[in-house]
Amino acid sequence: MRAYRNLFGAVAAAALAFQSPAYAQSGEAIAALIEQGKAGEAETLARQALAAAEAASGRQSAEAAEAQLTLAYALFAQEKWDASIAAMERRAAIYEAIAGADSEQAVSAVSDLTSALIAVADRAEEAADWTLAEASLERIVTLYAKFREPSDRDAIGYRRRLATAIKNQGRPVDAEPILRQTLDLAESTYGSGDKLTLDLINDLGRTLEAQGKHDLAGELYAEALEAGRKAFGPDDPGVLVYAQNMGASLMYQQQFDAALPVIKDTLERRTRVLGPDAAHTLFSMSDMATVLTFKGDAGAARAIWEDLVPRSERVFGPEHPYTAQIRNGYALYLDRAGNDPAKALQEAQLAADLVRARREVVGLDPRGQRTLATFTEEDAFYFELWLHTLHQAGQQEGLPQINRIVLFYEAIGAIQEAMESPANMAVIRRAAERAAEVEGPELAALAKERQELSQQWQNLAVTRSTLMRQNADSTQLTQVEGEQGRLETAIKAIDAQFLEKFPQFFNLLRPRPVDAPDLQQMLKGRDEAVLIVLPTALGTHIMAISGSDMDWHVSNLPARTIDEVVRRLRWDLGASVEATPEEKAEWIAEGQGLGPYPFDRRLAWALYNQIVAPVEWVLEGKRHVFVVAGGSLSALPFSVLVTDEPQGLDGDPAALRATGWLADKYALAQLPSVQSLALLRQFGSDSDDADGFIGFGDPTLTGVAQPRGGGQDVRGGTRDGGAIRAIGFSQAYVPSTDADGLPKVNIEALRGMARLPGTGTELEAMRKVLGAPASAIMTGDRATEAAVKSADLSKAAIVTFATHGLLAGEIDGSSEPGLVFTPPKTGSASDDGLLTMTEIAMLRMNARWVILSACNTAAGDGSAGASGLSGLAKSFFLAGAQSLLASHWPVRDAVAAELTVGAISAQRDNPALSRAEALQKAMRDIRNDASHDTDKDTWAHPNAWAPFTLVGDVE
Known part of the structure; x- marks a missing residue:
């Protein structure tokens, strides 16, 4: 109630300012009802007062404006945040209309609106409802930009809180540039020792930490801690926040001996200064129990955990995210202690249940969809720990077989929740739209419109973040905010129709x-x-399921080790891999003299023995195997795993051909999730209606023509995307905006990229095999973004894009991945030469095959829960593709046409072959073609035959 009184304390006074005693009486009555906890009755009375004021004085009157304020008060007291803020907005709009935007009344109304938004943000932060906090803080930042300088302390403070809300939703990459710009502003205005500056340094550390950059984060915590202790003393609550983060950073870096004294000192000071039940004291207790857990001091750790869990339930509430976090830490302790697997399972499941419940309350509007996507990454560990404790419980001696089966069934659900990903959400959304189409043309049109509006909203969200990073003026922010509001209203109207006609x-x-x-x-x-x-982090879970058998094995290899193995294998394959100069020198030198550019088959065999062999009895003899891989494994085609101990030299073509590859044992296909297979089969594209071919590639670019991939450049050579960095536009480019004030893609940087003539050869070969007319391929000046958008792609069974693929942020003016086309002379919203992820999702397709012969279109996201699909690939699922043929690294020009055409030809010549089997045959034919063997190259290397992965259904 305190927040309500502070926010709307002037209600009665405002009412008395009018000459109407009846209005003053109603205002006082509404306030009294709220104070008595009768907010519902207050709302009824407030709506009656509003109707009376509008009838007496008109909807655009000061009396109606103040009646909106009392209604907002009543709505706020019921936690109807959106409706309360809407009433405050109507009040401000009335005063702007009748008195002018710069009038005292309008400015005061906007100030009250800002106060209401601040109160909502405060409540959201207390409840860790970061989605609601972000929405409120975005508005606050916009409103502050209207009336205060960017360097205003409060304006900086709210930008800081906005970045925190974004980071806490699992989007630290989005938060980092906002924080860096805000930190620069605070430091230049208030100095390096100011409390606000130090808080921003600390927040930047937490944002880097959320990206796994623990060493850099630790340096920032140390800087803030040293300066804070000098300026404010070691007991200052803010300084203790820096200390807590310093201790946690050391713990994350597994420096437990160094972390323990820092954490212990922070806990003692917080207990004395803040009290034993303060929220921050409980955070320090959790850190203390965790570090003792990892140091092996089970007795001391257990005492803290058993005190902390009930205490956190009492302080935060049993369903609060912080309670879930603490309970999950307790479950991890129990799991490591190993003496009570049933209790560990119970606590882990309770924590996972809390996360699941939090997901359930998130809406399905664009903001909620974005939050669900980040939940999958932020909360993955809860489900991973639950999965691990299920396995541990199943290993107990004497456990009845039926109990083991029940645990395994639970584990199949847990692993799906742990692997939930944005790519799978793309498949899910498309399945929902297909289901609507089945219901009839009206719902199909609504589903299509909803998707387009949602994509526009998401695009504006990215634009808004960009404008904030650039410290844009309030006019631009207000414009974007207004457009987002319009889209939200339109989506809500569509959702109301779906609830009525097709829930x-x-x-x-x-x-x-x-x-x-x-x-x-x-x-x-x-x-x-x-x-x-x-x-x-606790090991690698492997499950195999067929129609008759199941098995589950846990390898001791943690994700960190798997990441390093995948990194090395992808380097050998010619994929884009970040490596230190020392690593590059070591890797390039390895194997020299054994062949032109060896592939480490023994490492691939060792990985196979860890992640496939233990459960392979379930797979044996199967025609198709669907691979659902999480983490870094999603970026490695399983076709390159070696099934038998390698013989001969790794660089010898004959030895490579004689190798037992997993690609030969099974026709493989990759899936974003188990769920997606069911959805694709139930609501997939009706591809029987499509039978044509269309291809786009070899755009007109001015850079020096380059062949794609292969040869000795596989190891240590250039990687795709290097061309754009090499031409230097990124460094020299001055960001610009279009007529609407939105960032524009750097068209000259696109134009300066290397031309890819081999892609034209690939498309022409594909056209001839399929018997398509010459008009079916668009290359050179015809290969434009506008041509893609205007083409009727729904009639094509095969659609091919053979061009540069850019990752997010690789070109100025776009924070999305995209495909490069011939740049126009002057860019526009419909054609700037870059077909982005958002624009791809808005295409309408019906293709059996979408072939993405561009770099990194199948690469994983590199984050927890990564899908094995980049933003580009998952967008094609949303557009309606049934399966994708996507590349993990630059496909060699000499091989690309043979691989893609070979796969399509194999299925055309033998309709009994599935798409997966057709690709399997094409890969085998490439590998066994010895006519291209030289002393410098061979097609037997998996770089040549294994760049493509089939993603989706196999038939």
């Missing part, structure tokens, strides 16, 4: 994991199996 639409948007019996039933009678592999 199942929303059930499809948030489906449950596939149950084990349902999964087996889906596979039963089919010659196929599913292999699920999830690396975690």
